[in-house]
Amino acid sequence: MIAVIAAVVVPLGYRSMETPSGTAAPADSAAPVTPDASAPVPRTSSPRREHGGPVGEADGVVPDGTTVFDDATPAVAELDAELLDALREAAADAAAYGVGFQVNSGWRSAAYQERLLREAVAEHGSVAEAARWVATPETSPHVSGDAVDIGGSDAQTWLFEHGAAYGLCPVYRNEPWHYELRTEAVDGRCPPMYADPTHDPRMQR
Incomplete structure (x- = not known):
């Protein structure tokens, strides 16, 4: 009987998910750098909440394509x-x-963001290190609908070179896929990027 139960439980075990990006904003003294095409692209597989059932498209999980x-x-x-x-x-x-x-990744529910944060802590080993990649539900611009993660190195490069004309700006140097709207950039340039979300004053709330 124990062997049968183990065979059923193991496939349903916790699946870790590489976090997309968690936060954003503009302005660090360091100069922007060209996006690294080898940077990890967030996966779109559906994680599960620790409580309350599955997280799906209604929470902001993005289907492939x-x-x-x-x-x-x-x-x-x-x-x-x-x-x-x-x-x-x-x-x-x-x-x-x-x-x-x-x-x-685009808009996310607070539950989905909380799930990503828990996974980031488990993956990186501490809350402080996880904060470099994933924001809390209270501070994440994904939860407010103000950030999008764009996939494809060609798209990231195109946006890096031309995005300012549309007010679309990269925000963190460690997340070349993460873009937010900066309308003041349309007639000029995007603000300098933060090294990572821990340097973003919005994340200090």
């Missing part, structure tokens, strides 16, 4: 309207150069 034009996907549809408009304008222009914008 999602783009900025997928209105039926909550992670896209629940983004701030101005951010989404800017993303779609940029994506339409980038498509003329054969560049497609894949969404790896």
Whole structure:
């Protein structure tokens, strides 16, 4: 009987998930750097909450192949309207150069963000180290719908070079996929990036 129970329980065990990005904002004295194409791209597999059942698309889990034009996907549809408009304008222009914008993460529920934070602590070994990658539900711009993680090194590079014209700016040097709307950048340049979220004053609340 024990052997049978073990055979059933093991496949249902906890699956760790590489965290997308957790936070964002602008302005560090260091100069921006070109996104590293070898940087890890967040996975889109569906994790499970420790309490309360599965986390799914309704919480912001993103199906493979999602783009900025997928209105039926909550992670896209629940983004701030101005951010989404800017993303779609940029994506339409980038498509003329054969560049497609894949969404790896967008809006997230507080429950999903909390899950990602727990996983980051388990993966990195401490709350302090996890904070370099994942924000709390209270501070995450993903939860408020103000941040998007763009997949594909070509898309990240295109946005890095042209995003300011649409008000789309990279925020953290350790997360070249994480973009937020900075409307003041349209007529100039994006603000300098933070090294990581722990340098972002918004994350200190």
